[in-house]
Amino acid sequence: MAATMKSPISAADLTSIPDFIEKFKGVKSLVDSGITNIPDFYVRPKDERPGELDSTASVDQIPVFDLAALHGEGRGALVKAIGEACEEWGIFQVINHGVRSNVMKSMMGVSKGFFHLPMDEKMLYYSNVPSQPVRYGTSFNPLHESVLEWRDVLKHMVITSPPEENIQYWPDKPPAYREATKNYILEMMVVRTKILSAISEALGLDSNYLQGVFEQQMLGLNHYPECPNPDLALGISSHSDASGITILLQDGQVAALQALHQNRWVCVQPLPDSLVVIVGDQLQILSNGKYKSAEHRAIVNREKERVSIVTLFLASNDTLLAPIAKLLDKSHRPKYQDIKCEKYMQKYLNKQHNKKSTLDSIKLDK
Ligand code: OGA
Ligand code: NI
Numbered sequence: 315m316a317a318t319m320k321s322p323i324s325a326a327d328l329t330s331i332p333d334f335i336e337k338f339k340g341v342k343s344l345v346d347s348g349i350t351n352i353p354d355f356y357v358r359p360k361d362e363r364p365g366e367l368d369s370t371a372s373v374d375q376i377p378v379f380d381l382a383a384l385h386g387e388g389r390g391a392l393v394k395a396i397g398e399a400c401e402e403w404g405i406f407q408v409i410n411h412g413v414r415s416n417v418m419k420s421m422m423g424v425s426k427g428f429f430h431l432p433m434d435e436k437m438l439y440y441s442n443v444p445s446q447p448v449r450y451g452t453s454f455n456p457l458h459e460s461v462l463e464w465r466d467v468l469k470h471m472v473i474t475s476p477p478e479e480n481i482q483y484w485p486d487k488p489p490a491y492r493e494a495t496k497n498y499i500l501e502m503m504v505v506r507t508k509i510l511s512a513i514s515e516a517l518g519l520d521s522n523y524l525q526g527v528f529e530q531q532m533l534g535l536n537h538y539p540e541c542p543n544p545d546l547a548l549g550i551s552s553h554s555d556a557s558g559i560t561i562l563l564q565d566g567q568v569a570a571l572q573a574l575h576q577n578r579w580v581c582v583q584p585l586p587d588s589l590v591v592i593v594g595d596q597l598q599i600l601s602n603g604k605y606k607s608a609e610h611r612a613i614v615n616r617e618k619e620r621v622s623i624v625t626l627f628l629a630s631n632d633t634l635l636a637p638i639a640k641l642l643d644k645s646h647r648p649k650y651q652d653i654k655c656e657k658y659m660q661k662y663l664n665k666q667h668n669k670k671s672t673l674d675s676i677k678l679d680k
Contacts, residue, residue: 328353331456339440340452340466343433345539356462356547364545364613365579376403376573376582376590381508382410396509397516400601404554404593404608405573407585411508413501415587418563420494425621427488428468429537435487439468447471448483454550459666464547464614470533473499499533502561502625506531509559509591510627517601517641527600528558528627536622538570541614549614553667554607556659557594557626564590568620574609595662595673596628596655602637603649609669631656651676 328334334353338344344353377399383392399406428436439450442457448470453463474480477496485491510524517523538549549570564571564584571582571590582590598607612622629635636652653676662672 328355331355331459331462334462335442335452335456339433339437341464341539342429342466342537345541350542352464352541352543352547355460356464357543358461358546358548358551362461362548362551364548376575376580377406378585378588379406379408380410381408381412384508384512393512393515396512397605400513400516400593400597400605403573403575404598404606405582405590405610407582407588407590408505408509409585409588411505411589413505413589417494417497417501418587420490421498421563421623422565422621424488424491424494425468425535425537425623428485428491428535429466429621431487435485439485447480448485454553454667455663455665458664461551463550463667464538464541465549465612466537466539468535468537470495473531473533475503475529475531495533498623499531499625502531505561505589506559506625506627509561513559513597513605517604517638519638519640523638524558524597524600527629527633528596530628530630532557532626532628534624534626536612536624538612538614538620538622540617540619542616544614544616547614549612549620551667552609552611552669554598554609554670554673555592555594555624555626556596556662556672557592557628558596558600559627560592560594561625561627562590562592563623565620565622568615568618570612570615570620571622572611572613574611579611594626594628595670596635596658598673599635599650599653599676600638600641602641602646604641607670607673628659629655631659647678649678651678 379396436450439448441449442451450468452466453459456462477499481492507525511521514521514523541547566584566586569581569583572579593605593607595607597605633655634652635655635658637648
């Protein structure tokens with residue numbers, strides 16, 4: 315094992331975000347330096363802090379669906395229930411989704427393994443620009459943020475299908491990284507079909523309609539190291555995803571993902587072998603606001619690190635994002651300005667996470 319990176323710089327000496335980024339690169343090396351308090355630029359304004367959790371109230375659990383029912387007589391009822399969850403919550407968990415448990419486990423394993431590599435290995439992929447094809451970095455957009463997110467990331471911005479065309483750009487450490495990631499991506503494509511066909515049907519569209527739109531895939535690995543002040547910081551601050559849908563795999567040991575529902579933060583309890591499905595802004599636009607992208611965030615933990623893996627399915631760059639004509643009748647005028655997907659992504663990536671601000675910026679009749 316490589317020695318833990320020890321820095322002669324104390325966290326208290328860090329004066330600014332650029333200074334921190336330059337010296338530490340991310341959260342993991344800051345934690346490894348032995349800090350006991352987080353630097354000021356991780357401290358959230360009071361109204362954004364985690365606060366009291368009320369995750370036990372039974373009325374406040376996000377819906378859970380057993381996807382095995384998609385293959386039998388129960389399909390109609392399940393499709394309807396998924397549609398309702400997209401309207402009411404924009405987030406739900408799925409079980410029996412068909413992704414093999416060992417594929418999820420390996421993906422989790424190589425992800426953790428990557429973040430624990432010595433810094434010089436990770437630096438091969440380092441960048442602070444969110445649109446790089448493969449990017450190791452920290453927070454969401456560190457040079458445009460006033461408060462940083464307590465997480466390091468590895469992002470694959472473009473995954474062509476088949477992934478073989480791109481695999482040469484992926485990390486090759488830990489040694490199983492490429493194989494595990496490829497297997498995981500392929501299984502995600504299969505779940506995508508199941509979920510998007512159900513959502514298409516729930517909207518009264520052809521079963522394969524949304525699949526034809528949300529055909530691009532991105533992959534994001536999030537690492538949330540232990541945090542000495544979990545009550546002051548956030549792992550990822552409140553945001554909705556820019557995707558059509560996002561499929562999230564989380565570490566079963568640590569509950570940290572929260573969704574905003576009726577103005578309260580609801581904790582998503584990880585179920586064994588489950589996946590979380592999150593409605594993103596692009597589906598909200600296409601459904602003309604019928605389905606809501608979920609505002610969500612992740613808290614951090616004093617004792618335990620956490621890893622999550624997000625797969626985003628979204629439209630291709632030149633797709634014009636606009637409400638689907640069939641879903642508009644006389645009384646339903648478009649609620650959003652038409653916008654090219656590429657432009658939407660630029661807007662989204664050029665600022666800090668801030669609730670649903672990108673979507674709000676293209677709303678008509680504000
Ligand atoms: C994301 C995200 C939440 C989590 O990466 O967009 O919302 O639980 N992650 O890691
Ligand atoms: Ni998200």
